[in-house]
Amino acid sequence: MIFLNINNLNIFIDGKKILDDFNLTINQGEVHAIMGPNGCGKSTLANVLAGNEDYIINSGKIIFKDEDLLDLNIEERAQKGVFLAFQYPVEIPGVNITPFLQASINSKLKNENKPELDSLSFAKLLRKKAEELGIDSEMLKRSINTGFSGGEKKRYEILQMSVLNPQFTIFDETDSGLDVDALRIVTEGINRFKNKDNSFLIITHYQKLLNYIHPDYVHVMLNGKIVQSGDISLAAEIERSGYKNFK
Amino acid sequence: MTLEDNFKQHSKEYFFSNDEFLSKQRLDIFNKIFLKKFDNKNNESLKNLSISDFTLFDYYYQNNNVEPKVTKIENDNYKINIVNGLCKNYSDENIEIRNISSSDFKKFRDQKYEDLNDLVLNFNKIFLNSGIFFNIKKNNKLKLKIFHNTQDNFTIFQNNFFNFQEYSQVNLEDEFNLSNNTINNINYNFQAAEGSVIKHNIFQNFSNTNRLYLTTNTVCEKKSSFTQNTYNFADGFVRNFHFAKLNGEFSNASLKGCFFLKNKNVCSNKTHIIHNAENCESNQTYKGILNDNSKANYFSNTFVTENAQKTEGYQLSKGILLTDNCSFFSKPELRIFTDDVKCSHGSIIGPVDESALYYLRSRGITKNQAMKMIISSFIDEEIICLDINSAEKININLSNYLNSLA
Numbered sequence: 001m002i003f004l005n006i007n008n009l010n011i012f013i014d015g016k017k018i019l020d021d022f023n024l025t026i027n028q029g030e031v032h033a034i035m036g037p038n039g040c041g042k043s044t045l046a047n048v049l050a051g052n053e054d055y056i057i058n059s060g061k062i063i064f065k066d067e068d069l070l071d072l073n074i075e076e077r078a079q080k081g082v083f084l085a086f087q088y089p090v091e092i093p094g095v096n097i098t099p100f101l102q103a104s105i106n107s108k109l110k111n112e113n114k115p116e117l118d119s120l121s122f123a124k125l126l127r128k129k130a131e132e133l134g135i136d137s138e139m140l141k142r143s144i145n146t147g148f149s150g151g152e153k154k155r156y157e158i159l160q161m162s163v164l165n166p167q168f169t170i171f172d173e174t175d176s177g178l179d180v181d182a183l184r185i186v187t188e189g190i191n192r193f194k195n196k197d198n199s200f201l202i203i204t205h206y207q208k209l210l211n212y213i214h215p216d217y218v219h220v221m222l223n224g225k226i227v228q229s230g231d232i233s234l235a236a237e238i239e240r241s242g243y244k245n246f247k
Numbered sequence: 248m249t250l251e252d253n254f255k256q257h258s259k260e261y262f263f264s265n266d267e268f269l270s271k272q273r274l275d276i277f278n279k280i281f282l283k284k285f286d287n288k289n290n291e292s293l294k295n296l297s298i299s300d301f302t303l304f305d306y307y308y309q310n311n312n313v314e315p316k317v318t319k320i321e322n323d324n325y326k327i328n329i330v331n332g333l334c335k336n337y338s339d340e341n342i343e344i345r346n347i348s349s350s351d352f353k354k355f356r357d358q359k360y361e362d363l364n365d366l367v368l369n370f371n372k373i374f375l376n377s378g379i380f381f382n383i384k385k386n387n388k389l390k391l392k393i394f395h396n397t398q399d400n401f402t403i404f405q406n407n408f409f410n411f412q413e414y415s416q417v418n419l420e421d422e423f424n425l426s427n428n429t430i431n432n433i434n435y436n437f438q439a440a441e442g443s444v445i446k447h448n449i450f451q452n453f454s455n456t457n458r459l460y461l462t463t464n465t466v467c468e469k470k471s472s473f474t475q476n477t478y479n480f481a482d483g484f485v486r487n488f489h490f491a492k493l494n495g496e497f498s499n500a501s502l503k504g505c506f507f508l509k510n511k512n513v514c515s516n517k518t519h520i521i522h523n524a525e526n527c528e529s530n531q532t533y534k535g536i537l538n539d540n541s542k543a544n545y546f547s548n549t550f551v552t553e554n555a556q557k558t559e560g561y562q563l564s565k566g567i568l569l570t571d572n573c574s575f576f577s578k579p580e581l582r583i584f585t586d587d588v589k590c591s592h593g594s595i596i597g598p599v600d601e602s603a604l605y606y607l608r609s610r611g612i613t614k615n616q617a618m619k620m621i622i623s624s625f626i627d628e629e630i631i632c633l634d635i636n637s638a639e640k641i642n643i644n645l646s647n648y649l650n651s652l653a
Contacts, residue, residue, distance in 0.1 A: 050609050078611035090606040094624025103620075104610040111611075143624070144606075160610065 002063050003028045003199060004168060009060030011044060011224075018044045020224035022060070026168070029196040033210050034203050035235060036221035037243050042203045043087065045221075046172040049201075050084035051077045064168065078104075079111035083166035085157040087173040092144040097156075098126060100144055101163055108164060129162045133189050151182030158189035169193075170201045175209040187212035207235040220246045251281065253306040254373065260308060261404075262375045263349050276369045292365040294544045294576070295515045296486070300458070301366070304430055307400050308376045317344055324390045331397055332377025332405040332433075341387045347378035351408055367460045367486060371432045374404040381409045383443075388416040395421065397429040397457075405433045411471075414442040420637065421449045425457040425483070435463040439471040441495065447475040448637055452644055455482035455512070462488045469495030469524075476629060477504035479514060480644040488517040493527040493555070501530040505626045507648045508541030508573070516545040522555035532563045534629065536622055537573035538652060544576040549590055551583040558585070562592035567599055567625060569652065619649045 004026040011019040018041045026032050036042050048055050049062065051074035062069040069077060105125075106116040117125065127137060133155060145153050154174055161169055171190070175183055190213055194200070202215060210218065210232055218234040219226045220243070227246050228234065237245070248256075254277050263269045293301070308331070316328040317337040325342065327334060336345040383389060397403055411417060425431060439445055451459060459481065465473050479485050491500035502518040520529040531547040549560040566575035579592035599621055607617035623645060630638050 052605060073614075074605065074608040075611050075613050075617075078609055084609050086606065086609075090600075090602045092600075092603045092606065092621065092624065094627035095603075095607070095620050100607070100610070100612075100620065103612055103616065107611040107613065107616075164610065 001066050005063045007061045010058040011055055012058050018224055022225050026199050031200045031215040033215040033218045034221050035238055040221045041224040043172055046170045049170055079108050081167035083161050083169045085171045085174050089145045089153040089157055091146045093146045095144050097140050097144055133159055150177040154186050162193055168199050172203050175204055207239040210235045248305050250302045257306050266349055273373050276373055291546050292367055295513045295542055306402050327393045329395050331401050332403045334379045343382040345380050347380050351380045371404050371434050376404050378406040383411045383415045383417055385412040386414045390418045392420045395423045397425045397431055399426045400428045402430040407435045409437045411439045411443040413440045416444045419447045423451055423453055425453040427456045429457045432460045437465040439467045439473055441469045443471045445473045449477040451485055452480040453483055457483040460486040465491040467493050467498035470497045472499050474501045478641055479506035484513050486515040490519045492521045494523050496524045497526045499528040504533045505629050506535040509538040512541045514543045519548040522551040522558045526557045528559040530561045534565045536567045537575055538569040540572045542574050546578050548580040551585055551588055553584045556585055556587045558588040560590040564594045566596035
């Protein structure tokens with residue numbers, strides 16, 4: 001089975017090429033990291049994988065679990081196991097976390113022809129996952145991301161991932177705006193969730209996050225395409241000399 | 248039938264047609280309207296109102312054999328069934344309810360509200376055919392549910408008077424069960440005496456052949472509190488104009504409303520609060536969801552007189568436009584004639600937040616379900632304040648509205 005294969009993906013926005021014949025293959029259980037300067041197309045890639053309808057695909061293919069991802073809309077991709085941890089999680093006042101997440105997990109279970117969770121079973125699951133991440137149960141009574149600090153928002157993204165149990169998670173600059181303690185808590189959450197069935201694509205600017213997560217592969221992205229791939233030593237090189245040595 | 252024909256043909260049938268003062272006043276108003284003709288461009292009372300719908304109607308009002316009823320459910324809980332603007336006279340140790348008399352009307356007819364510029368209120372005076380006087384006695388804590396039942400083709404021009412005596416606490420609910428082809432021009436006058444606390448919830452849901460022009464005028468005396476929540480799910484035209492005057496120190500008024508429009512429905516809203524004493528607070532908040540080709544407007548106004556130091560006034564209007572063809576016009580106004588005040592106003596109208604929609608969908612929630620979540624959240628805080636039964640009623644209506652969006 002092909003887990004994830006991105007093949008010659010091209011995206012233009014307002015006449016400018018953002019992704020340029022982009023190629024990437026991720027196998028089940030692998031952790032990949034993409035590093036690149038601002039504006040190189042990292043967040044565009046994350047959003048295109050999640051199905052954001054603001055982006056028009058000019059050409060290319062994305063195969064996920066032997067299925068053409070581009071044929072699926074945003075929610076269908078999520079139901080199939082794609083999860084985007086947002087760089088800037090959206091505040092939605094009035095939409096309470098608990099019923100929202102229950103609706104999310106039930107839409108996934110329904111898609112898998114599995115029985116949906118009733119409110120009691122879901123509350124138990126949510127409490128357990130929140131405890132594992134050190135999230136206060138009071139937080140679960142609040143509206144989505146409303147009034148959360150930057151660290152709380154990112155931790156809440158990890159909680160959602162943990163509850164929804166996706167097979168493929170994209171972290172879009174999850175480390176941005178986090179202090180050292182928040183970064184540690186978030187990365188511990190990610191590490192706890194890592195197993196042989198789940199794959200990750202981590203988009204970041206900094207080596208620090210990768211030091212905690214230990215990716216299998218690090219890719220350098222410039223002008224909409226991957227220009228070099230290697231192991232974590234690439235991240236150390238970028239930290240030392242920036243992107244000037246990559247073409 | 249034209250305004251003139253209605254006026255002349257039915258002039259003997261209106262309430263208090265033997266009252267010389269009222270007859271003269273009616274004639275004066277009629278002449279003013281008739282001679283001046285209508286100016287719908289500069290008159291807020293006519294915004295979104297079709298002049299022909301408004302002036303060409305068939306006046307119809309008859310005695311009928313359906314009995315209005317007042318039922319005392321528990322010691323403090325009353326259900327009042329109004330039929331074609333009339334009620335059954337009732338009195339006990341808590342409350343007095345009766346159809347208005349000439350003396351009631353004289354007592355209230357000189358209210359100092361700006362009704363001269365409001366043609367709907369002028370029509371109410373000209374064609375007045377019903378009205379009820381409610382007297383809530385001192386220190387009582389009551390729940391009143393009023394059901395307005397209007398039969399087919401009736402034109403109701405009703406003027407009601409509520410006297411809330413000192414330190415009374417009343418939860419008042421108005422619900423409209425309108426048949427077909429009815430016109431309901433209903434004016435409420437609330438007098439809130441010192442220390443009284445009134446919560447007024449209004450539920451509007453009826454078919455598109457009916458029209459409702461609902462106006463409330465509230466006067467708040469010292470330390471009294473008036474909180475009004477209007478929920479408009481009606482398919483027919485609704486005009487909600489609500490006014491309050493804070494006459495006594497430390498009084499407060501909150502005039503809030505939500506409306507849910509679809510098809511070619513139209514709704515016109517206005518709130519106006521006059522601060523006329525020190526240390527008073529007010530809140531005017533209207534929120535609307537508009538779909539298809541619907542139209543709404545909301546005028547809000549906080550007027551602070553020179554007597555009203557330490558005023559706090561808040562105005563907000565919010566709207567979600569679900570299509571490119573619907574429209575919501577909002578105009579908040581502040582007129583302040585003193586210096587020590589905290590007043591604010593704001594207006595936010597636009598489509599559903601696409602980033603919120605994307606976020607919810609990225610968690611596996613369908614577009615339709617996500618849309619419903621966002622719309623429900625939009626009025627969430629307006630439902631939290633309701634008791635379980637009322638909240639349930641709103642939730643059912645909201646759910647029906649959301650299902651119609653699919």
